[in-house]
Amino acid sequence: MVREMSAGPSRRRLAGALTALGGVTLLAACAEDAPQDTWQPAGENAQRIQDLQWWVFAIAGAVGLIVFATIAWVSVRYRDRGQPIPRQTHGRPALEIGLTVLPALILVGVAIPTIGTLMDLSRTSDTECVVNVTGQQWWWEVDYPPQEGCGGFSEPIVTSGQMVIPTGTKVLVRGTSRDVIHSWWIPRLNGKRDMVPGRVQTVRLQADRPGIYAGQCTEFCGLSHANMRMEVVALDPADFETWKANQLADYTAPMEGSLAAAGEQVFISQCATCHQVDGLVNADGVPIIAQPQERVFAGAAPNLTNLTTRNTFAGATWDLLTPTCRDDVWNASPEEFGAAYLAGVSADCLNEVDLREWLRNAPAKKPMYADPEQLGPTDGLNRGMPYLALSEAQIDQIIAYLLERQ
């Protein structure tokens, strides 16, 4: 968005002239409401990239137009109209050298700011807050290590699919992977960074305004690569504290005899092997610790302690909110966004359709190598959530239980 740039007047005038030249690719910047538009930066890092790339696009567009205009002119001017056979000249070295040096100079002009931006974007010394992400087929785990940053964390928080950050804060994402290479990309906040098993890679994020910033895994990671998304939710620092306190709140058991209480039992028998819910205890009062490595090849499953404070599930691919409620949150003004997001998923707003389909038969909804024959090389361990043969009654109970995981 050239218009939004904080540029001086002369630069803006130049930009205006070159916008026309940039053609379709440059105009792509002006589309509205594309959640992953790479030309609508919403934070410092993405803005730095934008400041660099718009004029590279403009130069490229201008060069292209000059070339095309020349070819068009040549094809009209020199078409065969019966003129004599032209002189068999083999070229003019001076012109050749000139036309070699000129693009080289243009490219030097591009290279210098490129290197500057590159070095700025790789800086980690000014980090104010660290968040870890771990990719796994086909979802992202997000965890907040104990630290001073982001208002201070005394104990870790583990969540998935959505990363909540305070606005105006320089967040450093440290990422890795548990299986294949994934790529973390929130276009409106920064470029992408591959998350490689065995390595820890970093990428900076900073959001200026509260809101949801969509992203998607961009390194091909197998069967459900298309169904591996993520979102960054920016809350203003006060709302962020509220969110944090809620995440660390004690477990509230369902009311005895309620549907949710039955759901807790189903959850313990069917889900808790893999999915951790902090504070959940068995009949003897012993904490239940999930052992996903016994069932899942990559060794982890999403932590569901506060599932319905998030508004997506299954790799952030499906909404936990009905379309109306979802739009209310996504389109909320920056002032109202925090409250709308922190309201979580209420019974009225729950997108039961997708959640039920998922619980009925997860691999039918999201391809995850359900065929047992394909599990030979993983010794029978699943890649993703298997079919659990839950009854409709059990699904009702689990949904009632999960709705209380606020």
Place this chain on the structure above:
Amino acid sequence: MAIIERPVPATSVGPALPTVTPSSSLGVFRRPVAATGWRSWVFTVDHKRLGIMYGVAATFFFVVGGIEALLIRLQLAGPDGTVLSADVYNQMFTMHATSMVFLFAMPMAAAFGNYFLPLQVGARDVAFPRINAFGFWSFLFGAMFVNAGWFLGGAADGGWFMYAPNSGVAYSPSHGIDFWAIGLQITGIASLSGAINLIVTVLNMRTRGMSLMRMPVFTWMILVVQFLLLFAIPVITVALFLLTFQRVFGATFFSVEAGADPLLWQHLFWIFGHPEVYILVLPSFGIVSEVLPVFSKKPLFGYPFVVFSGAAIGFVGWGVWAHHMFASGIGPISVAVFSMSTMAIAVPTGIKIVNWTLTMWGGKLRFTTAMLFAMGLVVEFTIGGLSGVTHSVAPSDTQQTDTYYIVAHFHYVLFGGAVLGFFAGFYYWWPKVFGKCLGERLGKWNFWVMIVGLNLTFGPMHIVGLQGQPRRMYVHTESRAGEGFFNITFWNFAASVGAFIIAISVLLFLINIWHTHRTAPPAPLDPWDARTLEWMTTNPPKAHNFDSVPTVHALDEFFHRKYEDVGEGDEHDLRRVATAEELLAEQEANADHHIHLPSPSYWPVVLAFALPIVGFGVIYNHLIAVVGASIVVLAMFGWALEPSVALDTDYDPPAPDDGPGTELATVGGGRP
């Protein structure tokens, strides 16, 4: 030419030639000496027949890859497509790229190189004709092997870049990747043997007077490509070898838990993969560098600049591979270095665009179909080159990489570059190869429909990419599509429509071939008023190419034999002094007396056929591999013991003393 002179009649003059006493070819089979029928194709060692066979096979895989592309575009035509499952979709895009890169573009370049390079340097065949045949057959059997996965439990599904660890058995349990990795090692043998063959041909077998700087640019570009292949193919072979060991024998080259770093694969793959891009486009650059001068009636502007920029691309192309890894986390210093080297390679590429444009400048332009395709390349490749500059800017690339913007970029480079160049070559050289000109009317439809289709398919991909749609996703959804003019749903639909328009244009081309061969009259000897040596012989050329090999005095030798500048002083006044027919008649009148050509052989095809048997053995049962390896050994012995020229007794009835056993070629008049 691999001519082994047999004892020559006493009438011949000159110094005594070294003689080789041929032994038998294992003494079992007669040589397949037939000049017609299917045997004359399967066992041929003639570079022209092998060129045609490369072309036919490559066209077949172009259609296969095209159908794969159409299925991909059908799936993506609307949100949440259901035409293909995720599994099949992943196989489809993997095999689309594999087909188009390894089984279409590379062998199509080999087709042009094989056919025209010896003709352009005035040679009678390539340096090692049987190795040439072996190259073709190992390409074909390797290509079939790569595709065997479709019928045996699923094709490769890891993307053509096959990043580790996603290429491991745990993540891709079918044998698809095994077939892919072993099949590409076999086609790699084809590329490597072809590269050595053509390099030796260019360096050793140029005709009298053809210094390197008098070589046609097409030959130059093919030479550069062969050097790229010579050094790039070993790298990918190593990578594929490691991958095969990882998958089949449980090695741990890419296993993180064993301490390996998966980025090793990326470096190996792209050290091959980036030169590969130039392997794909430089042949087409060579083709348009032939076509533009002919139809502009001017020499190529700045010939040495075009040649050296091609060579420069060949060198600098080795130093840019990590620009495929700007998001991989290789560190800011590495990124900066590769960012700058990538910008640097834009300079020699730009030189080519400038020179092509200036070749037309001041010319006398005839807009034949071949010329239109060549000009189409200049325009469309420029778009791809410029979008390439936008992602040499590394920070910008971290937004673009792995999105459809990249898909748009490299399709403008490879379709707009390589494919349009090949089509220019088809229309330009068709009369040379088949003796008939392809229909110009259908040809122009072919061109314009293809240009519309190409821009409608790949143009919108710039938009959806910048709007944030990643590559390799089997579905796109409304929730991330956005609204308004640039919404992803609409432009995906447009791209899908475009893909079918491209399919129509390819169909028009095939119809044109069929129609031409049914109805067109024989082409004139020199239909385009061409400039280079391949036009100094019959259409199609005789088995031995030239009755007497021409001596070269200048760049564009053929043109300068036809025209002379009779202007005085600074005036120029080009006058035609000879026709192609007169030049040919003169050549036939002075035909060489003895022209020896190598005889056809069984062994190249037998040896090549054994390779996929070894491959099947590696995948399924090692005993099969032993059988395959035995055939390899047998064929190598048979080949080694076989004389290059068939014995008289190989003919039925046996050839007379002065018959084809000593002289396969039919020559024009005799030397007095």
